[in-house]
Amino acid sequence: MDDRRRRFEVQVLPHLDAAYRFARWLAHSPDDADDLVQEAILRAYRGFDALRGSDVKAWLLTIVKNCHLTALKQQRRRGSVPLPDEHDAQDEQALIATGPDPESATISQDQERTLERLVSALPDPYREALILREIEDLDYREIAAVTNVPLGTVMSRLARARAALKKQWLQQVEGEPRAVP
Amino acid sequence: MLCPESLRVQAYFDGQVDAVTAADIEGHMARCAECRALHQALEQLRTAMRQELPYAQTPPALRAQIMRALDKESATDTPQSQRRGRTTWRTRSFWVGATSGLGAAAIAATLAVLLFAPLLRTPVVDELVGAHVNSLLSTHLIDVVSTDRHTVKPWFAGHTDVSPVVADFDPQGYKLVGGRVDYLQHQRAAVVVYQHGQHVINVFSWAATQRSPPNNVTRNGYHLAFWKAGDLEYCAVSDTGWDELLGLVHLLQGLSARDAPE
Numbered sequence: 005m006d007d008r009r010r011r012f013e014v015q016v017l018p019h020l021d022a023a024y025r026f027a028r029w030l031a032h033s034p035d036d037a038d039d040l041v042q043e044a045i046l047r048a049y050r051g052f053d054a055l056r057g058s059d060v061k062a063w064l065l066t067i068v069k070n071c072h073l074t075a076l077k078q079q080r081r082r083g084s085v086p087l088p089d090e091h092d093a094q095d096e097q098a099l100i101a102t103g104p105d106p107e108s109a110t111i112s113q114d115q116e117r118t119l120e121r122l123v124s125a126l127p128d129p130y131r132e133a134l135i136l137r138e139i140e141d142l143d144y145r146e147i148a149a150v151t152n153v154p155l156g157t158v159m160s161r162l163a164r165a166r167a168a169l170k171k172q173w174l175q176q177v178e179g180e181p182r183a184v185p
Numbered sequence: 186m187l188c189p190e191s192l193r194v195q196a197y198f199d200g201q202v203d204a205v206t207a208a209d210i211e212g213h214m215a216r217c218a219e220c221r222a223l224h225q226a227l228e229q230l231r232t233a234m235r236q237e238l239p240y241a242q243t244p245p246a247l248r249a250q251i252m253r254a255l256d257k258e259s260a261t262d263t264p265q266s267q268r269r270g271r272t273t274w275r276t277r278s279f280w281v282g283a284t285s286g287l288g289a290a291a292i293a294a295t296l297a298v299l300l301f302a303p304l305l306r307t308p309v310v311d312e313l314v315g316a317h318v319n320s321l322l323s324t325h326l327i328d329v330v331s332t333d334r335h336t337v338k339p340w341f342a343g344h345t346d347v348s349p350v351v352a353d354f355d356p357q358g359y360k361l362v363g364g365r366v367d368y369l370q371h372q373r374a375a376v377v378v379y380q381h382g383q384h385v386i387n388v389f390s391w392a393a394t395q396r397s398p399p400n401n402v403t404r405n406g407y408h409l410a411f412w413k414a415g416d417l418e419y420c421a422v423s424d425t426g427w428d429e430l431l432g433l434v435h436l437l438q439g440l441s442a443r444d445a446p447e
Contacts, residue, residue, distance in 0.1 A: 009259045018368035020251070024243040041243070042251050049258055119237045137199065138234045144201050159192055166195070170226045173233070 012052050019061045020045065022140050023068050029135050030072045030128075040075060044068040062146035065136065069150055122172055130165035133158055187219075194220045198227045240343055242373075309370060309420075314404050316367045317387050317422040320376070326385065327363035327378055337364040337377065345375040347417055349390035350440045354379070359386070359433045379433060386423040386433055393418040401427075410434045414441035 024041045031037040044067045055063055123131060132151055136142045148155045188194075190213050196202050197210040214220045243251075320326045329340040334351040341348055344366050353361035358381055365376040367389065374391040398411035398418050408430050410421045419437065423430050 006259065009255065012255075020248065021242050021373070024247070025239075025241050028239075028241055038247050038250075041247070042254060045251050046254055046258055049255060119233055120239065123234070123238065134234075138231055139238060139240070144196070144199065159196065162199075163192055163195055166227060166230055170230055173230070 019064045026065050026068050044071045066150045130161050133161040134165040328365045330363045332361050341375045345373040347375050349375045354436050384425040389420045390417045
């Protein structure tokens with residue numbers, strides 16, 4: 005194996021699982037996530053020489069995010085999926101707005117609302133910031149880089165996402181005979 | 186109405202402030218019930234998210250597919266003919282590689298491999314020393330800070346592929362300080378971190394292969410003690426003396442023996 009490939013495996017592939025998890029949250033289906041993460045790894049490999057510094061995980065997740073946006077644009081050109089709403093003002097009103105899709109409307113409000121479901125219901129920009137922080141343990145600066153927004157926006161998105169989740173989830177937990185972990 | 190300090194409380198919770206600011210925010214929280222409640226809610230939410238949200242790993246089939254795609258990609262940009270053979274070597278563990286060597290090589294070469302294997306630079310030893318040194322240099326010594334094995338052990342369950350023995354041996358001089366995940370032998374290995382006097386001892390563990398573990402070895406001034414317990418392979422790495430290092434190893438082996446079902 006050539007040196008470049010070896011360095012890539014040592015430096016970048018340890019973050020493959022993180023890329024895969026992030027892709028699962030971004031993509032609409034497991035198959036899309038598989039395609040997304042493979043495309044991202046290949047793109048990372050091609051652009052590996054440009055990588056400087058030690059922020060490898062954030063760098064790789066940025067590529068996953070960019071690949072996702074590219075895929076969305078292609079789908080949109082084919083007219084299949086609309087681009088996500090990128091306006092924060094509208095998102096703020098829509099934060100965990102329950103029941104916009106028929107599936108969640110049929111589910112009773114008191115059941116099946118696991119935390120995962122609540123997180124999935126967050127608008128994309130809020131879910132991304134939250135996942136990158138809580139699950140992938142990126143710091144604010146890294147999240148700002150991956151999601152391509154200013155640091156202040158990261159902070160406000162995190163605060164809003166957490167406030168929305170807290171409201172829905174903690175209330176729900178308190179309403180059940182189940183202890184908060 | 187939201188307290189105007191709430192964003193700073195969040196930044197404090199996320200570990201994004203310096204020590205001076207942290208003290209300032211702690212002072213504020215002591216006075217502000219709303220911010221104390223916010224901090225508590227943030228903690229509850231984080232705990233719940235880390236416990237309940239899926240922490241998926243790349244499925245093996247996808248990983249293999251990606252490795253093949255990388256092979257193809259490398260083949261197009263560098264025309265070295267022997268690369269494929271060496272890729273195979275690299276993607277297998279050392280011991281599997283050594284075994285395939287046995288089949289292919291002449292008997293004399295086989296004997297040489299057997300005799301000198303402990304003297305050869307084994308990838309796993311290099312990986313372990315690299316991981317140990319890196320843990321001392323970077324801020325990545327500890328992912329979960331705890332002296333309580335009941336905190337460290339369950340944490341591994343959600344973050345690694347293995348569940349090693351964990352215990353605090355503070356009375357014997359080996360203080361449990363936390364746990365960490367390292368990428369080792371193509372796995373997410375669990376690392377239990379002990380403090381012995383001024384020295385850090387990293388105890389790595391990963392799913393064992395069929396072969397017996399490497400012999401104990403000193404590399405770059407670090408001692409590496411290997412052993413196998415159950416279906417796990419362990420390695421304790423430190424710059425302490427051999428006696429101190431083996432002292433911890435014996436304690437851990439005793440613990441494994443006691444925990445074993447038989």
